[in-house]
Amino acid sequence: MRDMLQYIVLMRPFGWVKNIFVFAPIFFAGAIFDYPSLLLAASAFVVFSLVSSSVYVLNDIADLEHDRNHSAKKARPIASGRISVLNAKLFFGVLFLVAFVAAYALVPAIVPVLALYFLLNVLYSFFLKYVAVLDILLVSFFYLLRVIAGGIAASVFVSNWLLLCVTFLALFLVVGKRKAEYREETKRKVLEAYTPAVLDVFLAMSATLIIFSYSIYTVLVLNSPLAVYSVFFVLAGVLRYMLVVYVRNDAEYPEKMIFTDRFILASLFGWGIFMYIIFYHVV
Incomplete structure (x- = not known):
């Protein structure tokens, strides 16, 4: 056993x-x-x-x-x-x-x-x-x-916009993970090619791309005037993740963090409920 x-x-x-x-x-x-x-x-x-x-x-x-x-x-x-x-x-x-x-x-x-x-x-x-x-x-x-x-x-x-949003979200999570790993005494060999400043730029860039692409997606693709308001849930999740990366240094395992960080979990749950209401015409 x-x-x-x-x-x-x-x-x-x-x-x-x-x-x-x-x-x-x-x-x-x-x-x-x-x-x-x-x-x-x-x-x-x-x-x-x-x-x-x-x-x-x-x-x-x-x-x-x-x-x-x-x-x-x-x-x-x-x-x-x-x-x-x-x-x-x-x-x-x-x-x-x-x-x-x-x-x-x-x-x-x-x-x-x-x-x-x-x-x-x-x-x-x-x-x-x-x-x-x-x-x-x-x-x-x-x-x-x-x-x-x-x-x-x-x-x-x-949708191509959905593919873009997922790509930028993934990039954001991966860079945050690398940022956390950089602080470890025993690092990945590839991290020797990065600097904290470079990772900071990558993280800020990917966060901007997520918000920008998702905002356009809600306005141009989704057929609901309410969809744009879901951006606030995305903003909450992105900002919280950056806080975790820079303050708590707890982003090495994003797949675990979404279950342990109540704020991120609440943001995801809120976004899911909001989008469910829009897509499935609950109201």
Whole structure:
């Protein structure tokens, strides 16, 4: 039982939160209660979670030496020795195989996107994460692939403005994560190419792009005069995240922070309820 728990930890289930982005297309299309679309999006969520977990395992194997010297990551199953490298490789193979078999069986249309996501993650784990700028752009692109996969799975049109908003949001989260990691004694090698000032500029730029693109999206794309008021929820979330980055230095794991920071959680919940009312004509 204890060994099984270690393998669950190795899969990083908290990271599956990122895969919620596959539901974005059907939510914005007003099809969240369309059962076939919801089922296909849920299937995409499952296979993306399995593939992302296989990537996490691969990344932990690649970063073994670094993680052993990291203040927090040394407790991870492979770095701590609770799971051997051999067993981790076997587990990676099982996750990869199950993920793609499930994808072919449940949502074959997204297999090319899933394959691209996996291939880029492999390149990222072993090579591209050491290339400054490309490292943050590539992680942001992974979020975009989730949205594209969700749209393909449910056969739902995805607005270019929505893709831009997601890209800039992902960039914002990733730069905040890098900002938090920069303060660690044991840093990623790629962070040697950055300076605090550069990361500050990147964070401010991505925050501006989020607000600007989302504001235009609410005015030009969404067919509701009320949509523009949802910008206040976005502003609240963005400003709070920046406060967390600069004051609390607690942004290294954004997927966990949204559950632990009540202000950000309330902003997300408020935005979700507000947009639900607009898209599904509750009032």
